[in-house]
Amino acid sequence: MSDDKPILLTGASGGLGRMLARGLAGLGYRLRLTDIAPFPDAMPEGAAFERADLEDGVTIARLAEGVSHILHFGGVSTNQPFEEIFGPNLRGLFHIYEAARREGARVAFASSNHSIGFHTRPEAGGDALDADCQFRPDSFYGLSKAYGELMGRMYWDKHGVENINYRIGSCFLEPIDRRMLSTWLSQGDLLRLVQATITAPVLGHAVIWGCSANPQSYWEQDHRGRIGWAPQDNAEVFRDKVGQIVSDAPANERHQGGGYCAQGYSRATPPPLDAFDLD
Template sequence: MSAETVPQKPVLLTGASGALGRVLTRALGEQGWTLRLTDRVPFPDPLPEGARFQLADLEDGPAILRLAEGCGTILHFGGISVEHPFETVIGPNIRGLYHAYEAARRERARMIFASSNHAVGFHTRSEILDDTCSLAPDGYYGLSKAYGELMGGLYRDKHGVESVFLRIGSCFPEPTDARMLATWLSFADLSRLITRATLAPNLGPAGSVVIWAASNNSRMTWWRHDGRAVIGWAPQDSADSYAAALEGKTSGNPVVERYQGGGFTAIDYSRRDTGAA
């Protein structure tokens, strides 16, 4: 197996039992990576050769430190993955994130953080965002992702920890509504993105990059200018072939349709206006 496709050190994947964790375990395992997998629930699939799984809670700092020993990269996909009340989100997504970054600091490992478009979800769909845009989380989940990017900046500036922040759009087997014609990220493009984010020799003078993690969708007109050239990633798939079936499939909710974050923006929305222009 070529050194160009296999990291020299083991890779820790948190959230391995989740939907995207399982996709990555299969794809990276097929490439021959040495994987350390963890989640708070058992891994439901057969383990690839070279992978081992251990139950652990992200809030258990010593356990995360032990799992990361000797690892060169941490793929941090663990935590709450949809909108929930603050008290549900704060433990795994804030305290757990701190434990993951402490492990990265100790091991001098690169952090690849599964951030989200929901970190900027309250930007309107009429805006075009660069990777330097202001954070505008659309809920407590998005807030935790914005916090994660800020924590990554702290660990870069204070400890020299490299980070790749993946602002994931909508990563599903296929797009299911009109919004996803813009935001969809195929599983194959995700796997290729993780490969390049891990194997890129360096992240340039900044020490961290933001990636708009969406496939090559022609309707993706909200996001531009990110760090993909630094890591050598270009998406190969596209939602365009689904356009005829999905173009008119919208929510009918003016808040949902105004903002980039879609349905998350309308959860517990209590302003008197509807968010319309």
């Protein structure tokens, strides 16, 4: 992939988008930034911003003209009713992949641990997961991320569109509870992950667990070796500060997705650990 072409970053006005805009501009990349909301910061050097709705396929196609990569961090970023998620996260993603197909661009998709959130945590009797585990979304938001990963799989198989899914855990400045000691992704590690994606000579279709080098991670094997990314930060330095902070909801503490699992939860009893086994 050529580094002299601009890079399109969607969701640029969100917390992660703003961090990536600053960081990638500081590394010398030319950026096209877009979001449905105004960009709230000073414009980074070498970047230009245009407001756009992901559901406007014509505008997305125009913004993607001539780009080498589409870093797709746009869309609804929290769990909401299905009708609010459908347009930006499903139809909008289709517009992203169609633009990438036309331009021969590589897609980096900000997926989420909520696509697999109903897997049981290892300390609750579940297994640490590899990237080829089954989807078990914990919410409409997580369901949209599973859909997004499957769309990437199809566009690679059918059209040869290289793409990578960052199955992001919890990307905050610091972990805020015990769960995040397992799921935390530092902003520095995310920036290094995106840079490794941009510079990788070959990508294909890849899935990477978006978490730092946390000893208690819920997640194991993925495709990070393909792009040469290794996280440098570690949530353990926050254990004394947040290691005793837990919720009072059993569905939260049993499942990897945490709080999204308990939202609207109506089962009388939790599913058995082997509920999705086919043996």
